[in-house]
Amino acid sequence: MWLRNNALAASAALAAVLLASAIALIAFYVPVDADQGLSQKIFYFHVPIALTAYACFGWGAWKALRHLWKRQEGADLESYVAIHLGVIFGAMTLLTGSIWARASWGVWWAWSSKQLVLFLVLFLFYCAYFMLRFSVEPGPRRANLSAVYALFGVVLIPISFLAIRLAEDFIHPTVFTSNGPQMSGSMFFTFCVSWAAMLATFGALYRLELAGKRIDARMRELRELLA
């Protein structure tokens, strides 16, 4: 009962605990990579953040589908909030990837990293989503257009992934790969905790954003009633 009434507080607490333990594990528990040294530890942030960004985009598209298909109340707002967070996580993926590229290859940007290129394409795509959304008046029209564009996004993710793989044949062959040797048990455990932490952070932020947006909408309604 308490959990249901305080879902936001509970998910925020869960995210905080998981994040703290992930950082502790990364700092003190997981062994330093023999090949890349200390800089490899950013892997435990970079990849979970990237996977969480996919989860955000997927969730946003799922809610968009619910909006178009079932006309579910509030699904448009949920889809928007998920994609908004996806763009934030995507920007963080680009940032951490860029730092990692600098640390291990000495350049801030590497076209040979497929993950980074894919995120650049997705980042551009979802920035266009914002432009679309904010140049239409709020209402059913905006909800429909945003939902349709969000659905395009989940089709674009695998297609772009495939395209970037294909492009390597004629752009230039892969010099560096981000998947090195197999992860050991402790590395995999840390990775999973870190991923769970990122997902929990997304969950908490998602609830927080939604609560804020809903209160905002209620306030506007009440103000209109009073006016």
Place this chain on the structure above:
Amino acid sequence: MSGYLSDVAALARKDLLLELRGRDTLPAMLLFVASALVIFHFALPSGTGELAGLGLLWVAIVFTALLGLSRAFVAEREQGVLDGLVLAPSDRSAIWLGKAIAAFAFLALAEVVALPLFALFFSSVDGATVAGVVLADVGICAVGVFLAAMSIATRARELLLPVLFLPLAIPLIVGGVGASVTENPGRYLGFLALYDLLFATICWASFEYVVAE
């Protein structure tokens, strides 16, 4: 089904007839692509090679298509035709399909001039490139017309179309350039066909939500 196809044919014929009488879009596209090719001559310093030229050909195709697509629904908007079409007792996806067929015809006509011109100015164009252009045109027109219908519903209007379209056009560029420059173009042509199939399906299924409230 035959009703649907005749709706599509009527809508496509209307656009082709309008173009034939008004000549709004196609001359602009032709002039644009010819000027772009001349610009590319000066953008490519000597020694950059054939491959760079083939890459730029794809840039020219995408931007020429954008030029035409940004005009795709202007007549409908100015005359308020879209509301009438939405109210008409036919499937809404016919509006998309008819417009996409018309856009494909314009783009193909522009390329009938552009490709020989490219061969004249730069390097010869092989069969794989032509096949790639045809397959890419299908994708460009399917997605482009869909996004053009979206963008005219916004405040930004035509300005929004390139922003919405270019991230979605990146896989088309990859497939097209791959088909033009590599030894075995088969996989790139297959990839273009896959793109066309996927996006045409999603456009066809969701166009109703773009035009209807």
